[in-house]
Amino acid sequence: xxxxxxxxxxxxxxxxxxxxxxxxxxxxLSHSDYEFVKERGMQVxxxxxxxxxxxxxxxxxxxxxxxxxxxxxxxxxxNNHLLPELLPPLLHEHTVVVLIQNGIGVEADVQQMFLxxxxxxxxxxxxxxxxxxxRVNHQCYGSINLxxxxxxxxVLFENILKDFxxxxxxxxxxxxxxxxxxxxxxxxxxxxxxxxxxxRTDLLLKNPSTxxxxxxxxxxxxxxxxxxxxxxxxxxxxxxxxxxxxxxxPYSPSMKLDFDFHRPMEIHxxxxxxxxxxxxxxxxxxxxxMLEAELRFLSV
Amino acid sequence: xxxxxxxxxxxxxxxxxxxxxxxxxxxxLSHSDYEFVKERGMQVxxxxxxxxxxxxxxxxxxxxxxxxxxxxxxxxxxNNHLLPELLPPLLHEHTVVVLIQNGIGVEADVQQMFLxxxxxxxxxxxxxxxxxxxRVNHQCYGSINLxxxxxxxxVLFENILKDFxxxxxxxxxxxxxxxxxxxxxxxxxxxxxxxxxxxRTDLLLKNPSTxxxxxxxxxxxxxxxxxxxxxxxxxxxxxxxxxxxxxxxPYSPSMKLDFDFHRPMEIHxxxxxxxxxxxxxxxxxxxxxMLEAELRFLSV
Numbered sequence: 310x311x312x313x314x315x316x317x318x319x320x321x322x323x324x325x326x327x328x329x330x331x332x333x334x335x336x337x338l339s340h341s342d343y344e345f346v347k348e349r350g351m352q353v354x355x356x357x358x359x360x361x362x363x364x365x366x367x368x369x370x371x372x373x374x375x376x377x378x379x380x381x382x383x384x385x386x387x388n389n390h391l392l393p394e395l396l397p398p399l400l401h402e403h404t405v406v407v408l409i410q411n412g413i414g415v416e417a418d419v420q421q422m423f424l425x426x427x428x429x430x431x432x433x434x435x436x437x438x439x440x441x442x443x444r445v446n447h448q449c450y451g452s453i454n455l456x457x458x459x460x461x462x463x464v465l466f467e468n469i470l471k472d473f474x475x476x477x478x479x480x481x482x483x484x485x486x487x488x489x490x491x492x493x494x495x496x497x498x499x500x501x502x503x504x505x506x507x508x509r510t511d512l513l514l515k516n517p518s519t520x521x522x523x524x525x526x527x528x529x530x531x532x533x534x535x536x537x538x539x540x541x542x543x544x545x546x547x548x549x550x551x552x553x554x555x556x557x558x559p560y561s562p563s564m565k566l567d568f569d570f571h572r573p574m575e576i577h578x579x580x581x582x583x584x585x586x587x588x589x590x591x592x593x594x595x596x597x598x599m600l601e602a603e604l605r606f607l608s609v
Numbered sequence: 610x611x612x613x614x615x616x617x618x619x620x621x622x623x624x625x626x627x628x629x630x631x632x633x634x635x636x637x638l639s640h641s642d643y644e645f646v647k648e649r650g651m652q653v654x655x656x657x658x659x660x661x662x663x664x665x666x667x668x669x670x671x672x673x674x675x676x677x678x679x680x681x682x683x684x685x686x687x688n689n690h691l692l693p694e695l696l697p698p699l700l701h702e703h704t705v706v707v708l709i710q711n712g713i714g715v716e717a718d719v720q721q722m723f724l725x726x727x728x729x730x731x732x733x734x735x736x737x738x739x740x741x742x743x744r745v746n747h748q749c750y751g752s753i754n755l756x757x758x759x760x761x762x763x764v765l766f767e768n769i770l771k772d773f774x775x776x777x778x779x780x781x782x783x784x785x786x787x788x789x790x791x792x793x794x795x796x797x798x799x800x801x802x803x804x805x806x807x808x809r810t811d812l813l814l815k816n817p818s819t820x821x822x823x824x825x826x827x828x829x830x831x832x833x834x835x836x837x838x839x840x841x842x843x844x845x846x847x848x849x850x851x852x853x854x855x856x857x858x859p860y861s862p863s864m865k866l867d868f869d870f871h872r873p874m875e876i877h878x879x880x881x882x883x884x885x886x887x888x889x890x891x892x893x894x895x896x897x898x899m900l901e902a903e904l905r906f907l908s909v
Contacts, residue, residue, distance in 0.1 A: 505805070506906055518905035525898070595895035598825070605818035606806055 310334070310468065313377030313399045317342050317351065317367075319437040320409050321383020322445040324453065324478065326351045329362055331476035336366045336374050338395065343369040345442035354440075355447035357477065376401040379469055381431070382408045386415055387573040393422055400426065405460050407431045407469065409453070411496060411563065412578025413489055414586060416458040427460035429469070430485060432492050438566070452479035456488040487541040490534040493583055494542060495550045498526035500564035500579055501600040504607060511559040514551070522596070524551065529594040533587035568607070576604050610634070610768065613677035613699045617642050617651065617667075619737040620709050621683020622745040624753065624778065626651045629662055631776035636666045636674045638695065643669040645742035654740075655747035657777065676701040679769055681731070682708045686715055687873040693722055700726065705760050707731045707769065709753070711796060711863065712878025713789055714886060716758040727760035729769070730785060732792050738866070752779035756788040787841045790834045793883055794842060795850045798826035800864035800879055801900040804907060811859040814851070822896070824851065829894040833887035868907070876904050 312335040314325035321337070329335040330353075339346055351362040368374050377399050384391070389410075396406070406423070408415055409431035416428050432455075436448040453473060460466050466482070473480035499510055502523065506513070513519045527547040534542035554560075567574050580601035584594050612635040614625035621637070629635040630653075639646055651662040668674050677699050684691070689710075696706065706723070708715055709731035716728045732755075736748040753773060760766050766782070773780035799810055802823065806813070813819045827847040834842035854860075867874050880901035884894050 506903060508906070513906075516906050516909065518902040522899055522902035596899040599822055599896040599899050602818040602822035603806060606808075606813075606816050609816065 310378045313380040316383035318439045323437045326353045327476045342442040352444045371395045371398040374399050380406045386410050386575050386578045414582035428458040430456040454483040456483050456485040486539045490542045494527050494530045498523045500562040503565040504568045505603045509559045533592050536590040536592035610678040613680040616683035618739045623737045626653045627776045642742040652744045671695045671698040674699050680706045686710050686875050686878040714882030728758040730756040754783040756783050756785040786839045790842050794827050794830045798823045800862040803865040804868045805903045809859045833892050836890040836892035
């Protein structure tokens with residue numbers, strides 16, 4: 310199978326390099342790091358064992374890539390408006406696209422752009438960052454859940470799972486809606502609140518007022534899921550997320566890093582779309598609406 | 610009538626000095642400014658005409674004051690735990706206490722401390738600040754609404770109103786609950802949000818997201834009032850408050866000043882109590898609950 314990877318940042322750079330290192334044929338599209346990676350390859354500094362790829366199939370323009378069987382999109386959703394330009398040259402008739410992105414509603418919107426392209430949602434559980442051109446720092450975790458959105462070829466889906474697993478990436482198949490909303494239970498409270506209060510996950514849980522607030526925000530995601538008829542997102546899961554975060558080392562979620570480094574924040578897919586979707590189903594996420602407004606104010 | 614004034618800050622210092630300047634007998638209790646005021650009097654720098662009081666009846670200890678007919682409390686509510694110590698020496702059998710303080714539930718709690726003392730709520734519409742010992746800077750506005758909470762002597766109530774008016778203070782009688790909740794329509798959104806987002810009233814209204822949020826927060830106060838059966842607090846009043854704030858010069862509410870100068874914030878009476886009162890009546894102020902939690906986090 311030919312893999313295409315759009316973006317060689319914290320996500321595309323890590324998962325693409327792992328696949329390439331395991332022997333898969335991987336073609337990378339990189340705008341800003343092209344020259345560097347072409348010359349010096351990719352370096353992955355990883356808690357699971359660092360490695361270097363000397364020869365990397367890297368391209369500066371989408372037209373230069375071969376048609377791929379699987380395209381992994383590792384862009385931030387704030388760049389998804391570029392997909393109509395970046396994606397088509399990589400697609401053949403049966404290409405499946407894996408969107409390793411954050412938030413709710415991403416697949417629905419990308420499907421609108423590419424009506425016939427089979428999509429898979431990729432939910433990464435990883436702490437990684439691109440520290441310099443051609444270099445990814447993988448601090449911890451690293452598993453990925455694949456949620457089938459519109460890929461009818463189940464054999465292909467299973468093959469992708471297997472390729473990830475063979476590359477040393479813990480990978481599992483999960484039900485689409487449940488997986489996206491479960492991830493939102495953690496993502497929506499912690500991404501925004503660490504920005505709004507300029508703080509860390511552990512300090513939010515240490516203060517009794519914000520600990521209760523985090524729980525309230527998580528429960529809004531649970532109630533929204535219920536209004537949408539999605540099962541498996543419940544109070545027990547909220548407790549599990551709180552407990553997990555209590556046990557984590559202090560952590561800056563991706564939105565906090567984006568804010569600190571003056572990059573655009575993924576407000577649309579982490580807040581606006583799920584809030585709209587829940588509201589259309591009759592449930593208002595009041596506190597998350599407020600958080601969205603605060604983030605919009607802070608993002609100007 | 611003998612007036613006692615507890616606190617010579619932005620509120621007690623201003624209204625007490627105005628009354629004294631108009632010829633009323635006013636006795637001031639001041640802990641920190643006692644020496645200064647004793648020696649040099651009080652200076653009021655005012656947009657309505659500055660003036661100086663050369664001789665001021667000022668005392669350092671409550672035991673030193675005479676019994677008063679009216680006691681004006683100009684403390685921040687964060688100091689109300691001191692009232693059982695400060696107030697009793699000033700009270701005779703018919704003393705009425707005017708609480709010129711912010712928030713909801715203040716009179717109820719003070720009444721619990723002094724079961725038989727008649728209380729009046731004072732709602733000040735004023736921009737003033739104590740800039741240095743014995744000196745109050747009155748920038749603009751200055752009217753006061755008196756809301757009868759438990760004063761059965763209507764003649765006394767009218768006399769107080771007249772004394773304020775005669776002292777050049779625009780004063781009116783207003784219905785207690787309606788007045789307190791109407792004030793909360795402006796106070797709850799703007800005090801907290803200027804702190805939470807470290808900003809100003811005009812910038813909150815300029816950004817479309819926070820403009821909508823301010824409106825949502827105001828509507829929570831309206832809905833709470835409805836749940837409590839209080840009339841006169843409605844959408845039209847919300848529109849009026851938004852329009853008024855649009856026309857105001859950029860403004861830092863008292864809580865923002867408290868936060869900036871590292872003084873305790875009046876979270877309890879501006880948020881906790883009204884949220885509790887509304888919740889007990891069956892209405893949850895979701896977004897204001899979130900704002901309260903954010904303020905508690907920021908106040909540590």
